[in-house]
Amino acid sequence: MRTIRAFADMTMKMLLRRRTIYGISIVILLALLGISRVPSFDVGNEGRFILDFGMFGLEIGALLLAIGLAANLYPRDRESRVLLPLLAVPLSRAHYLLGRFAGAALVQMASLVAGCLGLVAVLAINGYAVPPALIPAALLLVVEGWFLLSVVFFFGFWTSPPLNAPLTVLLFIISQMSVREFVSLLPAASGAMKVIRLLLPHMDAFHIKDPIAHGETVPLLYFAVAAFYGLCYTAFILTVGLAVFRSRDLR
Amino acid sequence: MADAPIRVTALTKRYPVRMGLGSVAALDSVSFELREGEIMGFLGPNGAGKTTAIKCVLGLLKPSSGRVRLWGLPPAHPSVRRRLGYVPESPDYDDAFTPLELLSLFARMRRLPGGRCDWLDLLARVGLSAWETTRIRKFSKGMRQRVSLALALQSRPSLLVLDEPTGGLDPLARSEFRSIILEESSSRGATVFLSSHLLSEVETICTRALILDHGSLVRQGSMRELLREENQWRLEFAGEAPASLAGRVSALPVTSTPDEAAGSGEYRELRTAGEDLQACIDELRSAGARITRVEPVYGRLEDVFLSATAGQREEEPERDQ
Numbered sequence: 080m081r082t083i084r085a086f087a088d089m090t091m092k093m094l095l096r097r098r099t100i101y102g103i104s105i106v107i108l109l110a111l112l113g114i115s116r117v118p119s120f121d122v123g124n125e126g127r128f129i130l131d132f133g134m135f136g137l138e139i140g141a142l143l144l145a146i147g148l149a150a151n152l153y154p155r156d157r158e159s160r161v162l163l164p165l166l167a168v169p170l171s172r173a174h175y176l177l178g179r180f181a182g183a184a185l186v187q188m189a190s191l192v193a194g195c196l197g198l199v200a201v202l203a204i205n206g207y208a209v210p211p212a213l214i215p216a217a218l219l220l221v222v223e224g225w226f227l228l229s230v231v232f233f234f235g236f237w238t239s240p241p242l243n244a245p246l247t248v249l250l251f252i253i254s255q256m257s258v259r260e261f262v263s264l265l266p267a268a269s270g271a272m273k274v275i276r277l278l279l280p281h282m283d284a285f286h287i288k289d290p291i292a293h294g295e296t297v298p299l300l301y302f303a304v305a306a307f308y309g310l311c312y313t314a315f316i317l318t319v320g321l322a323v324f325r326s327r328d329l330r
Numbered sequence: 331m332a333d334a335p336i337r338v339t340a341l342t343k344r345y346p347v348r349m350g351l352g353s354v355a356a357l358d359s360v361s362f363e364l365r366e367g368e369i370m371g372f373l374g375p376n377g378a379g380k381t382t383a384i385k386c387v388l389g390l391l392k393p394s395s396g397r398v399r400l401w402g403l404p405p406a407h408p409s410v411r412r413r414l415g416y417v418p419e420s421p422d423y424d425d426a427f428t429p430l431e432l433l434s435l436f437a438r439m440r441r442l443p444g445g446r447c448d449w450l451d452l453l454a455r456v457g458l459s460a461w462e463t464t465r466i467r468k469f470s471k472g473m474r475q476r477v478s479l480a481l482a483l484q485s486r487p488s489l490l491v492l493d494e495p496t497g498g499l500d501p502l503a504r505s506e507f508r509s510i511i512l513e514e515s516s517s518r519g520a521t522v523f524l525s526s527h528l529l530s531e532v533e534t535i536c537t538r539a540l541i542l543d544h545g546s547l548v549r550q551g552s553m554r555e556l557l558r559e560e561n562q563w564r565l566e567f568a569g570e571a572p573a574s575l576a577g578r579v580s581a582l583p584v585t586s587t588p589d590e591a592a593g594s595g596e597y598r599e600l601r602t603a604g605e606d607l608q609a610c611i612d613e614l615r616s617a618g619a620r621i622t623r624v625e626p627v628y629g630r631l632e633d634v635f636l637s638a639t640a641g642q643r644e645e646e647p648e649r650d651q
Contacts, residue, residue: 082441085438085439086439089435092427093426093427096427159421159423159424160420160421160422161421161422161423161424163388163390163418164417164481167414167416168414168415168440169411169439328391328392329390330345330382330385
């Protein structure tokens with residue numbers, strides 16, 4: 080654990096010294112500020128509109144952060160030959176993956192928390208109440224971000240960064256679809272499509288922005304189950320990613 | 331551990347070619363061993379398989395067949411890793427860090443004792459004392475290579491694996507690099523496995539060398555064995571050589587070499603084949619010449635390398651690791 084912690088610390092410092100994180104974070108904050116200036120069609124419910132779009136913006140921010148932070152980590156380590164002394168001496172491949180993931184996950188979490196605070200500030204500045212369910216919703220958003228990060232790491236082991244980004248976005252889109260929507264893409268192979276969709280993650284489980292925006296109560300158990308599901312899926316993707324990484328020859 | 335620091339037995343590494351149709355052998359049944367405390371040079375033309383062999387030794391590549399053992403254990407064994415130092419060819423550490431930060435972070439990862447003062451001493455040793463808190467992005471290639479060496483030396487490794495460590499360095503930096511390697515070997519008894527294209531460097535510091543070509547080991551031995559020209563002897567003598575020797579020696583006389591240690595007077599030297607050596611000595615003596623030295627002829631590593639790798643004259647890109 081100490082080795083992983085030290086490597087995660089190194090990763091975090093490295094990411095915090097790159098411009099990517101600040102660029103994406105500024106875009107997220109500007110988007111949140113911009114939402115309050117967008118005229119709402121639903122007069123009288125502007126607060127709900129800000130909350131709804133704000134959380135959607137944060138979700139897209141989580142996706143951008145995952146790609147921006149992690150898509151280039153492994154390829155860069157390989158190209159710069161830094162991976163070789165790291166893996167030859169202090170780290171095993173599991174240490175490497177977990178350390179890089181933990182470092183990137185912490186940076187992503189910090190950025191998303193900052194985004195959530197920005198959303199709270201936008202709501203408060205415009206005189207709208209902040210629903211208490213925003214806190215667990217933000218935590219779910221962080222879990223979703225970690226899941227997306229694990230997907231980016233997974234694709235990173237067998238694709239190039241330019242391919243990693245569209246694949247992750249594609250998975251992001253598919254995982255928002257219901258089984259029925261997914262099967263409708265290719266009805267001729269409905270059986271296979273159904274199986275594929277059931278195997279792919281169900282990120283719609285993380286989407287509670289609508290009930291929160293509409294002031295509905297979301298039971299805490301739901302948050303707990305959804306977070307558990309997200310963490311389990313993240314662990315699963317990381318495990319598969321590690322298996323792919325271990326099978327790779329570092330030519 | 332009494333086992334050899336590196337023992338490679340029948341190591342073969344095959345890489346799949348495109349579409350998985352067949353494979354190409356980057357290493358073909360290579361066997362060698364490093365003894366404790368020696369500096370082994372690892373030579374070969376581009377694409378000979380040197381880096382592949384080093385990566386197999388370090389456990390970064392899985393051999394297709396054969397065995398690699400470091401002190402009798404697999405390369406990935408934690409106790410082996412703790413005793414290893416590795417300098418890859420031109421690594422490009424993240425330029426957001428300073429050398430001191432990198433050393434501290436690596437020390438934490440390796441769970442090494444020691445603190446800031448130790449790392450400052452280490453940076454001074456590799457010639458970076460004035461740059462310890464400067465970000466690596468401002469460093470030249472040579473300075474980055476020094477950072478890499480400092481990281482490799484940090485754990486006071488028993489085995490140093492160096493893959494083209496001085497490539498791209500200026501002569502002064504190369505000389506400093508060599509001094510550090512020699513110091514590691516002489517003062518701490520570290521074993522060094524040095525891959526290099528700089529033959530003069532290998533000739534200067536290595537005790538033994540391996541020459542790899544087309545993935546096969548074509549020559550190995552102590553530096554003296556490798557450099558010794560086959561069946562050639564050098565005779566040094568005082569006096570005149572008889573004309574009858576002309577057919578048996580390669581040059582008569584080769585040079586006039588006054589030898590201070592052997593006394594005053596004019597000395598000459600000649601070269602002859604082993605089978606003619608005794609006859610030459612007899613004839614020189616009967617002509618009244620005084621023989622002052624008889625020794626094998628040593629050539630240059632470059633000649634040995636060129637003759638050993640004479641087969642390879644065309645590049646093989648797919649093997650260029």
